[in-house]
Structures are given as C-alpha cells and as structure tokens.
Amino acid sequence: MEKTVNQKAWFLVLPVLLLVAFSAVIPLMTVVNYSVQDTFGNNQFFWAGLDWFREMLSSDRMWNALGRQLAFSGIILAIEVPLGIFVALNMPKSGFWASLCLVLMSLPLLIPWNVVGTIWQIFGRVDIGLLGYTLDAMGVSYNYTQDTLAAWITIVTMDVWHWTSLVALLAYAGLKSIPDAYYQAAKIDQASRWKVFRFIELPKMMGVLMIAILLRFMDSFMIYTEPFVVTGGGPGNATTLLSIDLVKMALGQFDLGPAAAFSIMYFLVILLISWVFYTVMTNLDRKGA
Amino acid sequence: MVDATAQIPGGATAKGQARRSKVRINSRAVVMTIYLLFLMLPIYWLLNMSLKTNTEILNTFTLFPRDLTFANYATILNDPAWYMGYVNSLIYVVMNTVISLVVALPAAYAFSRYQFMGDKHLFFWLLTNRMAPPAVFALPFFQLYSSVGLFDTHIAVALAHCLFNVPLAVWILEGFMRGVPKEIDETAYIDGYSFGRFFVKIFMPLIASGIGVAAFFCFMFSWVELLLSRTLTTVDAKPIAAIMTRTQGASGIDWGVLAAAGVLTIVPGALVIYFVRNYIAKGFALGRV
Numbered sequence: 001m002e003k004t005v006n007q008k009a010w011f012l013v014l015p016v017l018l019l020v021a022f023s024a025v026i027p028l029m030t031v032v033n034y035s036v037q038d039t040f041g042n043n044q045f046f047w048a049g050l051d052w053f054r055e056m057l058s059s060d061r062m063w064n065a066l067g068r069q070l071a072f073s074g075i076i077l078a079i080e081v082p083l084g085i086f087v088a089l090n091m092p093k094s095g096f097w098a099s100l101c102l103v104l105m106s107l108p109l110l111i112p113w114n115v116v117g118t119i120w121q122i123f124g125r126v127d128i129g130l131l132g133y134t135l136d137a138m139g140v141s142y143n144y145t146q147d148t149l150a151a152w153i154t155i156v157t158m159d160v161w162h163w164t165s166l167v168a169l170l171a172y173a174g175l176k177s178i179p180d181a182y183y184q185a186a187k188i189d190q191a192s193r194w195k196v197f198r199f200i201e202l203p204k205m206m207g208v209l210m211i212a213i214l215l216r217f218m219d220s221f222m223i224y225t226e227p228f229v230v231t232g233g234g235p236g237n238a239t240t241l242l243s244i245d246l247v248k249m250a251l252g253q254f255d256l257g258p259a260a261a262f263s264i265m266y267f268l269v270i271l272l273i274s275w276v277f278y279t280v281m282t283n284l285d286r287k288g289a
Numbered sequence: 290m291v292d293a294t295a296q297i298p299g300g301a302t303a304k305g306q307a308r309r310s311k312v313r314i315n316s317r318a319v320v321m322t323i324y325l326l327f328l329m330l331p332i333y334w335l336l337n338m339s340l341k342t343n344t345e346i347l348n349t350f351t352l353f354p355r356d357l358t359f360a361n362y363a364t365i366l367n368d369p370a371w372y373m374g375y376v377n378s379l380i381y382v383v384m385n386t387v388i389s390l391v392v393a394l395p396a397a398y399a400f401s402r403y404q405f406m407g408d409k410h411l412f413f414w415l416l417t418n419r420m421a422p423p424a425v426f427a428l429p430f431f432q433l434y435s436s437v438g439l440f441d442t443h444i445a446v447a448l449a450h451c452l453f454n455v456p457l458a459v460w461i462l463e464g465f466m467r468g469v470p471k472e473i474d475e476t477a478y479i480d481g482y483s484f485g486r487f488f489v490k491i492f493m494p495l496i497a498s499g500i501g502v503a504a505f506f507c508f509m510f511s512w513v514e515l516l517l518s519r520t521l522t523t524v525d526a527k528p529i530a531a532i533m534t535r536t537q538g539a540s541g542i543d544w545g546v547l548a549a550a551g552v553l554t555i556v557p558g559a560l561v562i563y564f565v566r567n568y569i570a571k572g573f574a575l576g577r578v
Contacts, residue, residue: 009403012395013411016455019392023452024418027429090320103559103566104325107332110558112513112530115551122338123331128346128544130334161328222422225515243424247516250428263425274420278413 034260052261062262064237065245066269072241073220076159080216083160084167085205089197091172105165117229120158124230144231148238155227155239162226163216170212174205210281214274221270242266332555339548346544361549374529375553377443378512381526384447386507389454390500397462398488402471412463415456426452427520434521443526446518450511457510458503465499498568505565512558529554 035052056062087105092098108116124144126132135142144154178200186196224243227233233240233248240248246266250259338346339361340354349355365371399405400412430449431440439445473495477487493500519531533550 003402003404005405006403007405009399009405009408012399015392016396016415016459017411019388019448019451020415020418020455023430023448024421024426027426027433028421030429030432031425087320087324090317090324092317092321099566101321101325103562104328106562107555107559108328110509110512110555110562112515112554114515114530114533115554118533118547118551119331119335122544122548123334128338128350130330130352133350161331165328218420222420222424224422224424243422243516246422246424247427250424251520256428259428263422267421267425270420270422271417274417275413278416 031260031263034256035264038257052257053265056258056261056265061245062265065240065242068238068240069221069242072156072159072223073217075156076163076220077213077216079156079160080164080167081209081213084164084212085171085209087164087168088171088175089201091168093176102169105168108162108165111162113225114229116158116162117226120154120161120226121230124154146235148235151231151235151239155230158226158230159220159223163219167209167212167216170208171205174208175201178204207281207284210277210284214277214281217277218270218274221273335548335551338544339552341545343543343545358545361545362553364546365549365553371529371532371550374527374532375557377522377526378518378528378530379557381443381446381450381518381528382508382511384443385450385454385511386504388447389451389458389507390504392451393455393458393462393503394493394500395488397459397466398492400459400463401466402474412459415459419453419456419460421452423453423514423516427516430517431520440521441523441525445521446526446528447511449517449521450514454507454510457506461503461506462496462499465496465502469495501565501568505561505568508561509558 036049037047038051091101111119123129124132124142126136126143132142141147142150144150182200182204183196186200191199222243223241224247227239227241228244228247231239233244246259246262249255249262337353340357340359341351342356342358342360345351345354345356400408426449434440434445434449439448469492473491474487477491482491515528515530518528522528522531529550533547533554
C-alpha cells in the first residue's frame, strides 16, 4: 500500500515519543553519564573520559561473559527453531485438538520468569525433583549446582521448554496461511515431502520465522531471571551470562562506572545484531508484498 | 484448472493417500503427545508438590500426593502479605496494558498510513527499546523514579514496562492496520467523519482482533517480567513473583508454599490464554501472514 506524505502524522506519534523518551532516553543518558565519570562517593563526580571503556575492553570478565552469552543464544536458537518448525508441522490443523494444543503450548509463555526458574530448580533437584531423582535412580550423576555441563544442560533445556512454543506458534500461523491449491499443485507434480517443505512451506513461513528468530535472539541475549534462579550464575562463573554479570556489577558491587560502560557496549552489540535481522526481515516483507 | 487436474488420478491412488494420511496422523499424534508431555511434566510436578505436606516432599518420593492437603494454598490466601502480591501484580499489569494501547494506537495508525519525515528511523528506534536489556535499565530506573517520588508505586512499574511493551504494541498494531484497505478511511472522511469519530467508531472495530492480540502480548510481557518490577518496589507495590522469595526462612525453604505460590501465578495467564485461544495462532504472527 503506498502511503500519503503527511507531516502532521507526527502529532499521532507524539504521545509514544514522549513516553518512550521519559522511560528510555533519560535513563540511558544517566548510564552514558556514569560511563564517562568516576566517583568517590558524596555525589562528587570526576570526568574519566573513556577509561572505563578501555578497562572493560581489556578485562577478561566481559569477554568471557560475552562468549558464554553468544554460546547460549546460539545453542538455544539452533535447537528451538528446527524443533519449533517440526512441532508446527505436526500440529493438528483445526478442531478441538488444535485448540487444546494451542492452549497447552502457550502455557509456559505466561509463567513469570522466576517461577520458570523455580520450576526447573525443583524439577532438577536430586532429592525432590522428578528429573533429578529419575536420573539419579538410573545411575547418572547429575548435579546442576556443582557440575558445569549439568548446569548448562539444565538452563538450555529450561529455555527450550519455555520458548520453543513461541517459535512453533509463529510457524503454525505461517503454515495456516498457505492455500490448499499449493499442496494440490505439489501433489500433481508428485513432489516429495521434503520438496513440499523446502519450496512451499519454508518460503511461506520465512516472514514469521524471522520475527521468531528476532524475538528469540533479543530475549535470549538479555535473559536474566531464569538462569539466575536456577544456578545463580554458577558453578563458579560457568553460567554467568551478560545480564547476570551486569547486575552483579551494578547492583551488587555498585561499580557504577565500569557497569555503565559495560551496559553501553552490551546494548550496542544487541542493537547491531538486531539491526541485521531487522534489515533482512523488512527486505523479505517487501518482497512478499 | 487445479480442480480439473486434481481429479485425474484414479481411485487406487486415492486409497493409497488415505492409508498414508492415516499413518501420518498417528505419527503426528505421537510427536505432539511427546512434546506436550515434555511441556506439562514440570508444571505437573509443581502442582503435585503444592498439594503435599513438607514432610512428604522431603522424606518420600511420590508421583502423586498421598496425603492430599490444601494447607499451602490456605497459607497464601489468608495472609495479606502474600495475596496482596497478586493484587499488586495485576494492578500494574492492567495499568501498563491500558497505557501501552492508548499511546500505541494513534502511533501505529500514523506508521501504517502516512509517510513523514524520519518515519522509518523512528520505527526502528522504537524497536530498539524492545531490544534494551532490562538489566541495563534497572539502576537508572531506580534513580529516576526515586527522584520523581514514584518509587514503590504501581504506576512506576507500569511506566517502566512501557519501555518494551509500547514498541511491541506499535509493531503488532501496525501489522494489523496495514491489512485494512485505505479506501475505508477515505470513504469515511468523505462521509464527513472527523478523525476521532472515524477512529473509534469504524477503525477500531475493524482491527479488534489486533487490539486483543496487542493487549495479550502487553499483559504477557508485563506479567512475566521480574527484574524491573522487583527493583522498583519494596512493600506497597511488590509483585507476587518477588514475594515468593519469602519462603526461604531460617529453617530452610518452605517447598509446599513456594510451589503453591508458583501454581497460583500460572492461573491468571491460563485464564487469559483460554479467552484468546482462537486468536493465538494469527496473533502470534503479529498480523503479518
């Protein structure tokens, strides 16, 4: 649809602009402010220039957290996207069972994040949790508070449990929009199941899949509550992802300067990757329209 | 054309297809059963625990409560310190949903209908706020709302959550509004409708499902968020998810009550899902299918 040029449309956007400016720009400016200053208490601040940025860039702490964060986001995307598509392909198309699947699948999405953490913390415990107890009874040594691998498996499984449904629901919405004629044409051409998926279903799902990947990337990159409740960032620092590290630094140790510099670089990384996704997505949108 | 050619294959193939589709339905059912089981087991375990006494939880391992008790729920529902948490959460979630929708509706209309200076940049800037990690904003928000005297009020949390809900609402609504032909607006203006009357009387009913979906997402992300709502509250507006940490007493964790509180946080989400179940599939595609 071509749009009319109308500068008065700014007035319609104004409320959003004011609200978001209040709740985003002012706090962000505070962060920028801290990132270039040093303080010795008593509200006395000194200009520190880019020292904090230099310090953070040369310390291993941030790089390690970033590495763990990238690994985490990569792993969960690699599991959730294919699994979500697979589940969507197997969902019933209509009727009672479809509604039931939709309702049950959305349930994990609406559980407060620390309750999600609590559920998995309990579920994995060897003494009182079903998963931990079963694994223990089978002779598998599993202890997510002591063992790095077990901790990672736990938080990855938790995220898959929590968010795969979002990908599946989006893919399902894309699948439902494919007209029957496409499938009939494929049948006439005697296309294999794989070809139907590759040349009909996948291209039609692409738009919503990009939304799913974008949302999952953003949310997994700023994940805090769930892994914090389960592992507290441990054992050691094994599951200290970026947000957990940042909160430790800012609210725990009150190192405002480094934390602020950290925040800004953290935000920039997300922004950069999301911008790439967003550009790809809008290009796809335009091609589809 | 498609119909005519589709009838060419003989009866034998049709029978073969029927057999194949039967097998496929069964394999689908197996996949969905396994997936739903995976989703439901941790939730079942929480429910199971909430109906047990602490002695049973800690001393015996049972798949269903042997000594069925509702005492854990009674503890929560009889203590204002507990149940006010639910009231607080619901108050700020509803406030946030209303504020987000009211400011997002005109903005989304502007983005979907008009071209104006900087519209594309503005739209992406709005989305970047959805990408901002709450951990970055926790401390600045704390200082901002303390300095304007809004600390520990419901409105503070509601405004803070606007940071990520307003951009999301604009994004969703814009998708739905794009689907409404522009001729409708033009006809209404010719018929002498003012912008306000047209918007409320004609346009909003047309995108009612979009508004419902946007409201659902705002509710969802405000309800599940904890980091900001916990940072901005101490007593009067403390959300239920933060109160749950109270169960860690001197004598260890009160597992039964913790589980019961967890189950109760799932209830509002489950109710909301039930009401919007028919829109979920389309809604998750944000109107872009």
